[in-house]
Amino acid sequence: MGRTLAEKVWEQHVVRRADGEPDLLYIDLHLIHEVTSPQAFDGLRMAGRTVRRPDLTIATEDHNVPTVLGPISDPVSRTQVETLRKNAAEFGIRLHPMGDAGQGVVHIIGPQFGLTQPGMTIVCGDSHTSTHGAFGAIAFGIGTSEVEHVLATQTLPAYRPKTMAIEVKGELPVGVTAKDLILAIIAKIGTGGGQGYIVEYRGEAVRKLSMEGRMTVCNMSIEAGARAGMIAPDETTFEYLRGRPHAPTGEAWDRAVEYWKTLRTDDDAEFDKVVEIDASALTPFVTWGTNPGQGAPLGSAVPSPEQFADPVERAAAERALEYMGLAAGTPLRDIQVDTVFVGSCTNGRIEDLRAAAEILRGRKVVTRTLIVPGSMGVKKAAEEEGLHEVFKAAGAEWREAGCSMCLGMNPDTLKPGERSASTSNRNFEGRQGKGGRTHLVSPQVAAATAVTGRLTAPADL
Amino acid sequence: MDAFTTHTGRAVPLRRSNVDTDQIIPAVWLKQVSRTGFEKGLFAAWREDPSFVLNDPAYEGASILVSGPDFGTGSSREHAVWALQQYGFRVVIASRFGDIFRNNSTKMGLLPVVLPEDVVERLQDAAEADPKTEITVDLMERQVRSGDLVASFEIDDYTRWRLMEGLDDIGLTLRHADAIEEYENGRQPWLPTTV
Incomplete structure (x- = not known):
């Protein structure tokens, strides 16, 4: 039987598999910000451990930073940001601090630099890591204990989630956006509807979304409870990546694209669950309550x-x-x-x-x-x-x-x-x-x- | 982390659904760089309401939280687990949990127990009728017991073993350092580095 996109990417990253144990999964990219990392670095120091792959790790300052020019006035926020700077320096991790041309929200800069690529595994101590799934990566949020685990080992023990297809039929009407689509999906399946699943968004309307629209959709997968959201890479993905600072070049680019083209759910693959939604019936969508559903x-x-x-x-x-x-x-x-x-x-x-x-x-x-x-x-x-x-x-x-x-x-x-x-x-x-x-x-x-x-x-x- | 085998304690009934981690510990508390002191921030906004269940002296010292469905949705903040533990909770019972919260809990030794909604409601009823009602959560037997109620719950063998032994995940993984190195040698050559 064929395999789903999620299964293909997962299998590619299994370091070790043993009966009765979760898979040990290799992590290709670890994104870090100031909020969920300080206790993880403390843990490393206390145990005398180091960062296994600083070259697969990147840090930015985003949650605490003021959006008007000037220093951080809140001393507690400032301490947290300064702590990240000290940790990044001590462990040799690339950091984009406030004021730096590369600084930004952690899930914006990964794709912007071309660090987010199809078929990768990407984690961050932030639930909206699901954003990166728009490239056909398995990307999910983790807590601080797991941040420490990835820093120390570049792996995570994890059971492969079940797979869900969200088939978006038809085309989005003019004036209806990726955000309206994902809000409508969450309202349909509920905030717990995706629990235990990696969701793959499929169908004509999804294929027609730009990379940025796809990121908006995958970003909010977690609001439906899903561990991750994915979209199979295609020409739109390759065009977006081409020429970005960390994208492969030359012969490596050709080999990568050849591989990336295999990252699609086989026609005879089966999902654990399938949900259908009619894009052509959608209109602008808003929330009225206190959860995204x-x-x-x-x-x-x-x-x-x-x-x-x-x-x-x-x-x-x-x-x-x-x-x-x-x-x-x-x-x-x-x-x-x-x-x-x-x-x-x-x-x-x-x-x-x-x-x-x-x-x-x-x-x-x-x-x-x-x-x-x-x-x-x-x-x-x-x-x-x-x-x-x-x-x-x-x-x-x-x-x-x-x-x-x-x-x-x-x-x-x-x-x-x-x-x-x-x-x-x-x-x-x-x-x-x-x-x-x-x-x-x-x-x-x-x-x-x-x-x-x-x-x-x-x-x- | 502390080992967990079996725990008996009194319960707090939290009759709300979609208790997201922003409610469990509001973002303003996330600015701390230490791992302690989060009990003060637990349900900080809700605790301002004198009628909120945690403000009821009858539930003082309770160690099991029995919540409505979809507990711990939203943000990945492990601070939510720290806050619950530091306040004194050892177990959270609900019919559904946010995946990341559930994962974070088992890393720290806070036991998330999934039970059917009708069983959760019976436990809430019992704790409301008599706040002194004791609940036993037995990880060895995978059972919750209270009065004449006996309910089994599922947890995978590996997580159960790790919780019962109080084992550090990183230490376990580092036993496989050779396998990690071998994997690294075979990674696709075009994969990016951050340098």
Whole structure:
């Protein structure tokens, strides 16, 4: 019987297999940031161990960094960033610190440098590592104990997850984006729907997505509970990679492409589970609740908890509406927001900024609007295209690279009771600041919302 | 990590689903570079509500958390496990767990126990009816027992053995250093390095 993409990549990385034990899996690339690594480096020092492959490891500063120029004012954040600098220096790990041209959100810079390639295994102490699966890599988030394990051994003991196919039939209608697609998928299968699985996104609509759109989709695999998301590499993937600093060149490129072309699920392979979704029926999608599965088409209304047959879902909806300060039946388009955030590892790439700029060009924002490039490289590219001038002319704030308002670890936060339309990945209670209320949206919906102050699709303008 | 064989303690019923790791330990607590002191941040936002179950003195000293489904979803932060352990929990029982949280727990010796939702609710009912109700979580027998309730749970042999022995994963892997080196010698030549 044939094998799935996930099975092929997994098998290629098994260092050791023994009955009754998890596989020992080799890790091709280990991404590091300041938040989940300090205790791992401490562990190494305490045990007298070293980093096995600093040459397969790269570090950046992203979660704590302010997105306005200047030093980190919070002393605790500053200590954490300084700790990463000391650890990187002590163990010989390449680091892109604040202010460096290569600095940025960890999941933006891997693909940008061409370090993320098809068929690799990639880990990071960050759940959104699933982003890199867009290249046909197995990429997943790990905790600090496993960060230490990878530093010491360049391997991880792991059982191979089950495989799930998400077949996206048809084409996305004009104005419907990769973000709308993944939000609709999560609403369909639920936040636990992917638990124990590696998801492969397949079908015509997925093939037509750009690499950046594919990264947006894979990025949020974890929000459906999946350990990883993958998309088989194709010409779109190869075109994106060609010429990037760490991509192979010359004869090595040809050999790599030849191998990468084998990285697709065989026609006779079987998945443990198959889910189908009709892309052609989708419209812009937003969340109304406090988990990423609580979403609905923008053209609909806040649901009533009574609509949920499952008592657990009903109770969750009741609690979510209370936290979000929303009444059932309110049209989603009537929801007023205080802040718009465009950025994060989900939607902080150049295409996302272009999409937002296209809508903001010649218009004015009526809310606080933060536009945060995912990396300094993205920032430079955007400025070369003049996008920053579009944002500034519209009254939006053009920031430095970082995780920014995706999570409450740096100065970009919501105040209690404030409501955002955000291109990030999590609408959990307090995620963007204690008491803050988050609606997850695409960059297009975010920009249109900034213009009206209410959740709005570009077509509504 | 501490070895885990069997544990008997009182339980806290947490009747919420999708308890994500941002709720277990809000991000502001993640700025610490040490491994200690996270008990203060456990459910920090929810604990501001006097009616939150952890604020009920009847549950003081409880060591088993019995939660609704999808416990530990979201962020990979192992700090969530540290916070639960440092607060005094040895076991979390739920019908579904986030994969990364579950993995992190077994690395640290916090036992995640998956039981069917109706059994979880019976345990919650019992702990609510009488907060002194004791639950025994027996890893050797793969069983949860409380009063006349006996429920089996699944855990793979390897993880169970590692938990019962309190073994350090890295030490186990380094026994296979030769296999790792051999694998490295055969890696595809075009694979990138960060240098």
